[in-house]
Amino acid sequence: MPKALKTHPTRAAQQALERLEALCLERGQRLTRQRRAVLCQLLAEGRALSAYELLERLRPEDGRSTPAGVYRALESLMQAGVVHRLESTRAFILCEHPEAPHTGQLLICRGCGQVVEAEDARVSAATGRLGERLGFSLDQRVVELTGLCGRCRAPHAAHAQ
Amino acid sequence: MPKALKTHPTRAAQQALERLEALCLERGQRLTRQRRAVLCQLLAEGRALSAYELLERLRPEDGRSTPAGVYRALESLMQAGVVHRLESTRAFILCEHPEAPHTGQLLICRGCGQVVEAEDARVSAATGRLGERLGFSLDQRVVELTGLCGRCRAPHAAHAQ
DNA sequence: GCGGCAACTGATACATTGTATCATTTGTTG
DNA sequence: CAACAAATGATACAATGTATCAGTTGCCGC
Numbered sequence: 001m002p003k004a005l006k007t008h009p010t011r012a013a014q015q016a017l018e019r020l021e022a023l024c025l026e027r028g029q030r031l032t033r034q035r036r037a038v039l040c041q042l043l044a045e046g047r048a049l050s051a052y053e054l055l056e057r058l059r060p061e062d063g064r065s066t067p068a069g070v071y072r073a074l075e076s077l078m079q080a081g082v083v084h085r086l087e088s089t090r091a092f093i094l095c096e097h098p099e100a101p102h103t104g105q106l107l108i109c110r111g112c113g114q115v116v117e118a119e120d121a122r123v124s125a126a127t128g129r130l131g132e133r134l135g136f137s138l139d140q141r142v143v144e145l146t147g148l149c150g151r152c153r154a155p156h157a158a159h160a161q
Numbered sequence: 162m163p164k165a166l167k168t169h170p171t172r173a174a175q176q177a178l179e180r181l182e183a184l185c186l187e188r189g190q191r192l193t194r195q196r197r198a199v200l201c202q203l204l205a206e207g208r209a210l211s212a213y214e215l216l217e218r219l220r221p222e223d224g225r226s227t228p229a230g231v232y233r234a235l236e237s238l239m240q241a242g243v244v245h246r247l248e249s250t251r252a253f254i255l256c257e258h259p260e261a262p263h264t265g266q267l268l269i270c271r272g273c274g275q276v277v278e279a280e281d282a283r284v285s286a287a288t289g290r291l292g293e294r295l296g297f298s299l300d301q302r303v304v305e306l307t308g309l310c311g312r313c314r315a316p317h318a319a320h321a322q
Numbered sequence: 323g324c325g326g327c328a329a330c331t332g333a334t335a336c337a338t339t340g341t342a343t344c345a346t347t348t349g350t351t352g
Numbered sequence: 353c354a355a356c357a358a359a360t361g362a363t364a365c366a367a368t369g370t371a372t373c374a375g376t377t378g379c380c381g382c
Contacts, residue, residue, distance in 0.1 A: 030329070030330075030378070030379085032329095032330065032331085032377085032378085033331095034330085034331075050367080050368080051367095051368070051369075052367070052368070064331085064332060064333085065332095066331090066332065066333070066334090067368080067369070067370085068331090068332085068333090068334095068369085068370070068371085069330095069331065069332075071368095071369065071370080072330080072331080076330095087248040087249045087303065087305070088248045088301075088303050090367085090368065090369095105288070105291060107291070107292065107295055107297050107299075109297070110300075116295055116297075118291055118295065120287065120291045120294075122283075122286075122287040122290065122291070123284070123287040123288055123291055125283075125287075126281065126283040126284040126286075126287045127266070127284055127304065127306055129283065130266060130268070130279055130281045130283070130284055130306065131268065131306055131308060133281075134268055134277055134279065134310075135310060135311030136268050136270070136277075136306065136308045136309065136310055136311070137308045137309050137314055138268075138306050138307065138308035139271075139307060139308045139309075140249075140306070140307040140308070141304075141305075141306050141307075142248065142249050142303060142304070142305040142306070142307070143288065143302075143303070143304050144248070144302075144303040145288055145291065145292055145297065145299050145301070145302050145303070146299065146300060146301040146302075146303070147292060147297045147298045147299035147300045147301070148297065148298050148300075149295075149296060149297055150296030150297070153298055191349075191350095191358075191359075193348085193349090193358095193359065193360085194360095195359085195360075196359095211338080211339075212338095212339070212340075213338070213339070225360085225361060225362085226361095227360090227361065227362070227363090228339080228340070228341085229340085229341070229342085229360090229361085229362090229363095230359095230360065230361075232339090232340065232341080233359075233360080237359095251338085251339065251340095
């Protein structure tokens with residue numbers, strides 16, 4: 001029974017929202033109306049949204065929202081580590097593990113659009129070592145793996161692998 | 162003595178170009194005037210270019226070049242595996258190791274813009290295993306590591322690490 | 323509370339990146 | 353060399369992201 005949470009979004013969402021807000025403040029970001037609104041939308045949607053999809057959803061509640069405003073809010077939320085940008089799809093999504101600072105990996109299902117966030121030690125170690133080996137001091141690691149998730153693959157073919 | 166190659170670009174470039182052209186044909190891509198022109202520019206430039214930077218460079222030689230045309234040419238060249246797209250900078254660059262099919266990693270220096278292409282077994286293995294572990298059958302892996310290369314770091318600070 | 327400064331916003335305009343469509347041209351193949 | 357598929361040219365447009373600057377808001381010390 002997926003989507004069951006949708007039936008009482010305010011309950012769990014409220015709690016999650018407060019946790020995210022606390023993190024923003026801890027990390028030196030003011031938490032303004034706009035930023036809160038962007039957080040809410042991402043939380044409510046539960047999937048990655050483009051900046052302009054966000055804008056569409058904000059406009060009804062706040063007719064004064066603008067692209068620049070949305071991007072500024074996203075910038076701040078990314079600074080705080082509670083939102084990630086998907087470079088390969090130009091979309092934004094809530095961080096799943098915002099408590100711990102991270103340089104994670106993102107797995108993107110091209111079937112259902114689901115995004116799973118991972119923090120794989122082997123991948124982190126391997127990319128770190130690769131940087132060292134080539135003499136780079138890394139400050140950003142984009143690891144985005146696209147494919148079909150288990151659920152999306154199942155109906156189409158039985159040939160595992 | 163960097164940039165020494167620039168003094169006789171046609172020599173080595175000609176040879177590289179022929180090799181790239183051969184690869185395109187082998188891989189079922191027609192090699193048309195436009196595509197050849199794009200290859201030439203990327204080869205001449207030796208660094209990543211945006212689609213519109215490419216367009217600027219093509220226009221003088223062929224006033225009929227259009228954005229759509231450039232993107233179509235790039236599409237074909239990427240199909241042939243001789244060009245890569247940098248997702249995190251929205252730019253395109255010649256593949257350094259076009260002979261071998263690959264799902265490589267790209268290291269991008271934010272100082273000089275240099276892009277180094279790697280094919281690190283540990284990174285490939287680790288990302289592959291991560292996909293498996295989470296039930297994904299991957300068909301695209303974006304690994305883009307940004308930082309400062311050795312040369313760009315050196316002048317600024319002596320604190321190794 | 324409140325004055326003042328920095329941060330944020332609203333508004334507008336614009337820059338960059340990427341696509342859709344369709345008539346025409348080109349290239350390949352039998 | 354006819355015919356068909358692929359690529360191109362032209363135009364228009366869609367999507368994504370930024371610059372600027374005047375005005376407002378929030379925070380901090382008093």
